[in-house]
Amino acid sequence: MSENRIVIFDTTLRDGEQSPGCSMNVEEKLRIARQLERLKVDVIEAGFPIASPGDFIGVKTVADTIKECQVAGLCRAKDTDIDRAWEALQGAVDPRIHTFIATSPIHMQHKLRMEPDEVIEAAVAAVKRAKSHTSNVEWSAEDAGRTEPDFLCRIVEAVIAAGATTVNIPDTVGYTLPHEYGERIRTLCERVPNIHKAIISVHCHNDLGLAVANSLSAVINGARQVECTINGLGERAGNASLEEVVMALRTRKDILPYSCGVDTTEIMRSSKLVSSVTGFPVQPNKAIVGANAFAHESGIHQDGVLKKADTYEIMTPASVGLSTNRMVLGKHSGRHAFKERLKSLGHDLDNEQLKRAFERFKELADKKHELFDEDLEVLVDEEMYRHFGAYYKLTRLHVASGTRDTPVAVVQVEYNGEESMHSAWGKGSVESVFNALRKLIPEAAEAEVLLYQVRAVTEGIDAQGEVTVRLRLGESIVQGQGADTDIIIASAHAFINALNKAAYQRHKPGKGV
Ligand SMILES: CC(=O)SCCNC(=O)CCNC(=O)[C@H](O)C(C)(C)COP(=O)(O)OP(=O)(O)OC[C@H]1O[C@@H](n2cnc3c(N)ncnc32)[C@H](O)[C@@H]1OP(=O)(O)O
Ligand SMILES: CC(C)C(=O)C(=O)O
Ligand SMILES: [Mg+2]
Numbered sequence: 001m002s003e004n005r006i007v008i009f010d011t012t013l014r015d016g017e018q019s020p021g022c023s024m025n026v027e028e029k030l031r032i033a034r035q036l037e038r039l040k041v042d043v044i045e046a047g048f049p050i051a052s053p054g055d056f057i058g059v060k061t062v063a064d065t066i067k068e069c070q071v072a073g074l075c076r077a078k079d080t081d082i083d084r085a086w087e088a089l090q091g092a093v094d095p096r097i098h099t100f101i102a103t104s105p106i107h108m109q110h111k112l113r114m115e116p117d118e119v120i121e122a123a124v125a126a127v128k129r130a131k132s133h134t135s136n137v138e139w140s141a142e143d144a145g146r147t148e149p150d151f152l153c154r155i156v157e158a159v160i161a162a163g164a165t166t167v168n169i170p171d172t173v174g175y176t177l178p179h180e181y182g183e184r185i186r187t188l189c190e191r192v193p194n195i196h197k198a199i200i201s202v203h204c205h206n207d208l209g210l211a212v213a214n215s216l217s218a219v220i221n222g223a224r225q226v227e228c229t230i231n232g233l234g235e236r237a238g239n240a241s242l243e244e245v246v247m248a249l250r251t252r253k254d255i256l257p258y259s260c261g262v263d264t265t266e267i268m269r270s271s272k273l274v275s276s277v278t279g280f281p282v283q284p285n286k287a288i289v290g291a292n293a294f295a296h297e298s299g300i301h302q303d304g305v306l307k308k309a310d311t312y313e314i315m316t317p318a319s320v321g322l323s324t325n326r327m328v329l330g331k332h333s334g335r336h337a338f339k340e341r342l343k344s345l346g347h348d349l350d351n352e353q354l355k356r357a358f359e360r361f362k363e364l365a366d367k368k369h370e371l372f373d374e375d376l377e378v379l380v381d382e383e384m385y386r387h388f389g390a391y392y393k394l395t396r397l398h399v400a401s402g403t404r405d406t407p408v409a410v411v412q413v414e415y416n417g418e419e420s421m422h423s424a425w426g427k428g429s430v431e432s433v434f435n436a437l438r439k440l441i442p443e444a445a446e447a448e449v450l451l452y453q454v455r456a457v458t459e460g461i462d463a464q465g466e467v468t469v470r471l472r473l474g475e476s477i478v479q480g481q482g483a484d485t486d487i488i489i490a491s492a493h494a495f496i497n498a499l500n501k502a503a504y505q506r507h508k509p510g511k512g513v
Helices: 026-039 053-065 079-089 105-112 116-131 149-162 178-191 211-220 242-251 264-278 299-307 335-344 351-367 373-389 429-440 487-507
Strands: 007-010 043-047 070-076 095-102 137-142 166-171 199-204 225-228 392-400 408-415 418-425 448-456 465-473 476-484
Touching: 007 199, 007 242, 026 043, 026 053, 026 264, 043 053, 053 070, 053 079, 070 079, 070 116, 079 095, 079 116, 095 105, 095 116, 095 166, 105 116, 116 137, 116 149, 137 149, 137 199, 149 166, 149 178, 166 178, 166 211, 166 225, 178 199, 178 211, 199 211, 211 225, 211 242, 225 242, 242 264, 299 335, 335 351, 335 373, 351 373, 373 476, 392 429, 392 487, 408 429, 418 429, 429 487, 448 487, 465 487, 476 487
Parallel strands: 007 043, 007 225, 043 070, 070 095, 095 137, 137 166, 166 199, 199 225
Antiparallel strands: 392 408, 408 418, 448 465, 465 476
8 A cells, every 4th residue: 555545434334323312223224334345445434343232233234245444443441342343343354353442641540540651551461462363453552542652653653563553543532623733643754763664543532623624634744544423413512523624635645645445425415314313404505415515605616616616616416426516596696597497498588687686686685595496487487578568566465364363464566656555454475465556556346266276386484485476367377386485476467467468468568459
């Protein structure tokens, strides 16, 4: 292996599973393991075999099934744990026993209640026991981040002499800062005489939000294995996130001249699978895999990205397995993105239409977080109908209704630059609006409603409602549509839209006025 190759050790199924509420059954572990194999991680830590019969079977099933990765199982510095781990792992193509013991003063004194020399003895014995089963043995110094450097050097030298092929230096409680942690790794490289016989691994927790930064600092200072999890899952605030570590290595190759075997185009699929299996949603602004990681809403950014994606994207969406970036249309969006989206939906509006549609878009965007393609279709439809001849325009609407009161609507419309207003009651709010419109618009006086339909065009509480009405106006039948976040207003728009269409039919060129 080249000296700059970083081994990616995924512990989603072990440390990730230690997140409260994140336990996985055998079938779930296997599904994730198969995806990790597609992602091409080097090592899958599948669980802690002594923890429970279920975890034993989980580790064994993964070990027996996965062919392209090493499979590891965790165990304490105890013969019973180590032998049980081996029982689970022995069917693997390349099984790794991972044994650990705490080395910080606080853990040794209060948790293990052991003297430092006893800890060294137990660590060496554990490595030897593991080594009697397999040549692939990893040893971890739990809480190495708070371990006294001289003692860490001593115990690392001893476990390598006992046969450990990987020595892991975890920042178990996410306490260290990047420069400090990097220095710890460099110290080991410089002071442990047999360090070249093992790969130095790092395992960083995110209690101060520094897990990825610490992992990278360790790599720069000599570590060649990074332990990480999909979506940064793990005890408390989690572990270093695999996708962040890997994409940092790939994106900043200029100053991080290291490589790894991960197929980054499988990142998104892996993240989604882990999220759906564990039920832990990914926060929208999570680096690399959050829903907003490749989304742009601001007009200036959208304009830049449309002209050249690199203006605001340091990685391509394709590199993490996304088909495309996402232009979110909202109140911060500009004309460029709006026009581009309409074009992709097949609408080529002229400048005047575009201007009016954009104004309506901004009004709507003030009421809604995000405008979807369906919202835009409704806007465009409205603009087209207006083009047919918007003779009547709704300028005001007020409805009062309740459990005991008869609904009353006050409606104002503009016609040829003049406004008029009427009120009416009805059996429901919509009927009261239609009755007011019947009084206001002479052609509507006898309008019979043949069909009334409401549909949520988009999702969520702030969805656009689209209303369709079909009216009989004398001999003709005409249909109208309206959309708004308020369905009563959408109903008024639909009714007026039908009348305007009927008026257009009567007045359009060739018909004679
Ligand atoms: C930083 C990490 O992520 S470490 C891994 C943490 N993961 C887990 O603990 C998940 C799996 N754990 C379990 O299922 C259980 O804790 C078991 C099966 C391992 C042990 O269960 P129990 O025997 O009931 O012990 P319990 O968990 O209450 O206490 C842990 C014991 O292990 C000892 N211990 C802790 N770490 C080690 C170690 N690396 N080597 C040897 N002994 C250890 C503790 O001192 C304590 O010993 P004591 O009983 O003599 O006081
Ligand atoms: C057991 C070790 C590797 C661990 O998870 C930690 O120290 O955080
Ligand atoms: Mg951990």
